[in-house]
Amino acid sequence: MSEYHAPIDDMQFVLYNVAGLDEILALDEFQGMDRELIAAILDESSKFTSKILDPLNRVGDETGSVCENGSVTTPPGWKEAYQQFVEGGWNGLAFDAERGGQGLPWLVATAVQEMWHSANMSFGLCPLLTQGAIRALESHGSKAQQDTYMERLISGEWAGTMNLTESQAGSDLAAIRTRAVPENNHHRIIGQKIFITYGEHDLTDNIIHFVLARCTDSPQGVKGISMFIVPKFLVNEDGTLGERNDVRCVSLEHKLGIHGSPTAVLSFGDEGGAIGYLIGEQNRGLEYMFTMMNLARHAVGVEGLAVAERAYQHAVEHARQRVQGTAIGSRERVAIVQHPDVRRMLMTMKSLIDAMRCLAYYSAGVFDLSIRHTDDVVRQYNSDLLGLLIPLVKGWCSESGNEVAYIGVQVHGGMGFIEETGAAQYLRDVRITPIYEGTTGIQANDLIGRKVLRSDPEILERFFTKMSQTVVDCDKDNPHLAPIRDALMVALKHLRRATEWLYEIGRDNPSVAAAASVNYMNVLALTVAGWLMLNMAIDAAAANGANSGNGKHLTAKLISAKFFATQILPRAQAHTDAMIDSSSVALELEEEQF
């Protein structure tokens, strides 16, 4: 079993050269933070994740979380690790310093969270969900609610959950049936929720559930959904824990992966109704949920990246150690890393990871600017851009994470199919990422609907122009950059072709546009990733030219960007051709003909 090493050099290069961390640190809000501080944080996080979380990953998979009589026991060692996690202050990285958080940019938190999920994705899901709860509270909770819950959620002393899904209401939240009956200054919540990540566990003394439910006098459909706080234990006025609330864990799911993460069926109100506190206004629950969505979806994309990175490290270690066959034109037996097809696999993994990291970090930087820049215009610009980027980070990084984990198994040959090897766990774990927080189809639909067809076309056009400008500005005589630039130029051409077609078909035939949506998402994601990789390469070439003394690291970046541009980016054309020629063919079969 390989050990996780946080790829800090790669991370820092992307943080500063692609995602613009310097610009973000220059904001008033981050006064006093500098590159040195960030380096120290990344270094500490690297130690914590590789020494504490990574070694608990396997036991998490093998033992899993177990439910007995409504109580959930996490795998051996996890409770202690969580305690250290809280003590280290990792839970509240990007939250309000006045509430006990570290007040760091989300961009930095993103790099740290990549480490959590690389080391132990199942563990990382607990703070991930708590983060969503904190965001809901800070955006929509009352002062009193914030005072009661925020600090202990930010510290991690308590955990948070998001309760959306019901058996008949998955992607379609309009179908939610959980009821909220008003009573004094609270409601009684009655219903059953499924797929609740960390819905019950033993890591914290209290769990604060954020629950979507329908008030008795609310309309059917999406406009009748409200959001409630339902603590596992009620909280007394002095902050101590009071009575057990009427919510219990019925069972845990038996899943393909993330066995350590308890996925609960929660029953609310078996004994009359769980006490719930309305957040914000009645019937605006779904709207509130959407304000958290960007961050949650971004985080899932980061999971795709993180598991990919871990699978890559595992595969590289195996490829270096496993001696098999001889090198071409020689009789010497060699490690399989020497075989060209193994190289191709490792390079595919590496360049996809670099591209995912560029996309995920760049988007995190845009998120910071969208909420923290002092200039309204800049905030709005970045908020619009973020809307385009989030479906790409969630949709494309999660799917690419699966591609990388799949290749990771393949590099191991027969050993990859044996569970003890560890490569298969990454494949199983990462399989959830294109599903939860909105499937890839939902992301693509959001992209073409809300973000393209129903948005100001100027937003997309501005972004395209920005990407094209990089092509124009790029030194075309630099032999390292030319193939990357040329490939991006071709991809941009296809992206424009795909976009024009989409505007047209979206007007005439929304069903065909929907059938084309995932292809469009892929074209846009590949092109944006290709553009960011060119930016990375331009900086790497400049630094290399300046003899920074870090030559091997920099040339690796150039080669990875070239590989991506020439081996992966050609897919953009295949997706565009598929879209334009024949998206309607997907709809021709009658239902009975399947």
Added chain:
Amino acid sequence: MSEYHAPIDDMQFVLYNVAGLDEILALDEFQGMDRELIAAILDESSKFTSKILDPLNRVGDETGSVCENGSVTTPPGWKEAYQQFVEGGWNGLAFDAERGGQGLPWLVATAVQEMWHSANMSFGLCPLLTQGAIRALESHGSKAQQDTYMERLISGEWAGTMNLTESQAGSDLAAIRTRAVPENNHHRIIGQKIFITYGEHDLTDNIIHFVLARCTDSPQGVKGISMFIVPKFLVNEDGTLGERNDVRCVSLEHKLGIHGSPTAVLSFGDEGGAIGYLIGEQNRGLEYMFTMMNLARHAVGVEGLAVAERAYQHAVEHARQRVQGTAIGSRERVAIVQHPDVRRMLMTMKSLIDAMRCLAYYSAGVFDLSIRHTDDVVRQYNSDLLGLLIPLVKGWCSESGNEVAYIGVQVHGGMGFIEETGAAQYLRDVRITPIYEGTTGIQANDLIGRKVLRSDPEILERFFTKMSQTVVDCDKDNPHLAPIRDALMVALKHLRRATEWLYEIGRDNPSVAAAASVNYMNVLALTVAGWLMLNMAIDAAAANGANSGNGKHLTAKLISAKFFATQILPRAQAHTDAMIDSSSVALELEEEQF
């Protein structure tokens, strides 16, 4: 949990219209066999697989085969099912009627085996391995060896295994260390073999191991490997079972999938040496292994197809039942099969399956002609063609089977990640197919090396010409066929471009050719599959025009072929571009830079 239904209509259409079963049935050897007989066999097989094997698939996954003190117990119900399998005569379908087989074409056996693996891939592996053993015996065994083992292997009363892999010898069989020490009229075999499928089990009274080992006076490397028969129980002269041989099961592997199939570590000679009987001549073991390889690799490609078909049926049933969201432009809640992106996913699955079936069946027909046609020239032509096709069936169908099973999980949304749903098992089971019997990289290497660069270029050229001729002959005014024909024309252009480049680079730089090999395999497989789909569509259009009364089935074929041509086939260009532009980039990184 859905029930398996063998897609007999689809199978028959491909058997007769794509793979030329009529021509094969016309061979002397198959006198007396006609369409009616074949239909009866497929019908019986359909019943057996859906009623007996399919219901045992889940328990196979959940309980798995278990090893205790060297004895392996297969999952509950499997022993009885195997008994029925033997009684039904399914084990010896395509083997010599004089030895108790059914003497059917391999093409028909392929369709039957697709059913086994769709219903229960783990179960199907037992007869699959026995088949390999029978092939070894009938090709290279002595008359006495054949007399002792053949009939009971063909009936299935005994099972066979293939013992190749050792921990240091996976893809690289040159590294085999298991020793064979001569003694009287046999050898003593000493060594350890791993990854032995059905290496030990309780389905049969005896297990006949076919073992690669190195004689004490043999050279190192591939030229010093011999093949031995090592029965679990020695066989007395009268055919009764004698003493237990010195081979035992050390343990079973804990695998990602195919839990029902026991994957054993076998130890030979712990008590002095297992008795083994040399097959054919000393030092020709690897050569003998290769004569079986075509069939074994073909069978694994069929597994990819089979699991894909099962995953598709499961996904279609879910998509028809699961109500979620409203149709575009309506307020009516609909089953998700109505959503365009779900349509796209199901069509991708369906058209990939149709394409895989065309490729796998067509190749099986070529195999029959290569061994059973009376004309030497025809046999040689088909043998050459088979050499090209096998790496495609094994490589591309197994990878595509994974793609389909992956989409199958996605169609289920969150439910797909829950093991009880069953979709995840297909993903786990099929993951082995691009690995065993030679990884995808090994297939691609065999294709570009032995089959292209080191073969008579005329073989490839003749095949290309044949495909091009179909394009020329195709009625380009038929609106159903035109888009399929046009897409194939484009793919053929890229295939020629890729091939010319390959010949050139293969001469100058074999390492770069090797780095390009998987891309080339994909270009060739996609194009051949596209060509076969056009053949299928031409016949479907003709039959439809003739008002055969089977219109819905025929239009479904046309739509599937069109979807494949326009949505999947464009990948051929992406693979070609990737190959030609930059295969060398895969080799630029130094080992330490990974």
